Amino acid sequence: MYFCTKIKETQPDMEVPKKLTLKDLPDEDKPREKLMSQGKKQLSTAELIAILLRTGVQGKSAIAMAQEVLASAGNSLTALSQADAQHFKSIHGMALAKTATLMAALELGWRMQSELAAEHKVVIENSTGLYNYLLPALVDLDHEEFWAVYLNNSHKILGRQRISMGGQSDTNVDLRILFRGALEHKATIISVAHNHPSGSLRPSSADKALTRRICEAGNLLGIKLEEHLIIAIGLDGRPDYFSFHDNGLV
Numbered sequence: 570m571y572f573c574t575k576i577k578e579t580q581p582d583m584e585v586p587k588k589l590t591l592k593d594l595p596d597e598d599k600p601r602e603k604l605m606s607q608g609k610k611q612l613s614t615a616e617l618i619a620i621l622l623r624t625g626v627q628g629k630s631a632i633a634m635a636q637e638v639l640a641s642a643g644n645s646l647t648a649l650s651q652a653d654a655q656h657f658k659s660i661h662g663m664a665l666a667k668t669a670t671l672m673a674a675l676e677l678g679w680r681m682q683s684e685l686a687a688e689h690k691v692v693i694e695n696s697t698g699l700y701n702y703l704l705p706a707l708v709d710l711d712h713e714e715f716w717a718v719y720l721n722n723s724h725k726i727l728g729r730q731r732i733s734m735g736g737q738s739d740t741n742v743d744l745r746i747l748f749r750g751a752l753e754h755k756a757t758i759i760s761v762a763h764n765h766p767s768g769s770l771r772p773s774s775a776d777k778a779l780t781r782r783i784c785e786a787g788n789l790l791g792i793k794l795e796e797h798l799i800i801a802i803g804l805d806g807r808p809d810y811f812s813f814h815d816n817g818l819v
Contacts (some may be wrong), residue, residue: 598630614646615639621670621696626662634662638671648806651709679705692724696812699760699796702726707764708799708808713740715763717747719756720795727754732761742779744786751792759787762798762810770801770811772818781812794819 598617609617618635625631637660642649654672657663682705693699703716713735719727730750733740740763751759763776763784772780776799784794797813813819 601638613753614644618671621674622667634660639661643806645807646675647680647708647808650807651681651802651806651808668727676783679708691726693720693726693760693795694724695719696796696798696810696815699762699798700800700810700812703729703762703798704800704808706731707762709802710764711766713763715740715742715765716761717750718760718762719751719754720721720758720760721755722757726794727756744782748786748790748792751790756792758793758795759783760798761794762800764803765799770803771801772799772811772813773793777818780818784819791801 596817600612600620604612604620612620615632615635618638619631622631622634622638625634629637638657639649641656641660642652652672654668657668657671660796691698691702693702699718702718706716707714715732715735716729717727717732721727728750730746732747732750733742747759747761750756776797780794780797783797787794795814797819799811800808801810803809
């Protein structure tokens, strides 16, 4: 009996695609080098995100991954900053380290915006100004919070304070805390805002009643309630607001 052994046919080694990094790009396309030689303003948003991601994955460069990350939020940094860790899991290659780095960078951007506003005594001239100032504090919460901004007669910010935190549908507001802060800052004007985690911008009867109470208490103290905003994330994933002042409710 003959025993035949099958001889395996040899095949040329298949080249396994390697992890694509920024180093693989031509010099003029490397975001890090471009930032250092031309300045950060010359980089696209995708290139800046690619620097944070550092590397791509098999078959996809860091820039391609950054473009995919942006597209997942409608190419909106505001919408991207509201995404949680679960959102990034749907993007191939976005492991824990990349996700954490990107989420941290986006949060730092919000905090810098608030810090700059406070340091430069920003003037709140209208509902949009108040919205832009308080958006970083209220943009992506899963519970209600109520904030107050204290202003002088020139509408310059003297300070701000979180008055209360609540559940998903309401929060209790202590007027003593609200106006104690106003007196401590020597404010003559206050503007307030709270968020609706539900996404609805429609003021509830409780919201309207609270606004009336703040107005009445302020009148007794000579402190004017200028504005009350409701901030929420719409169905399109973008934040928006309802102004009591603009709608004749203050």
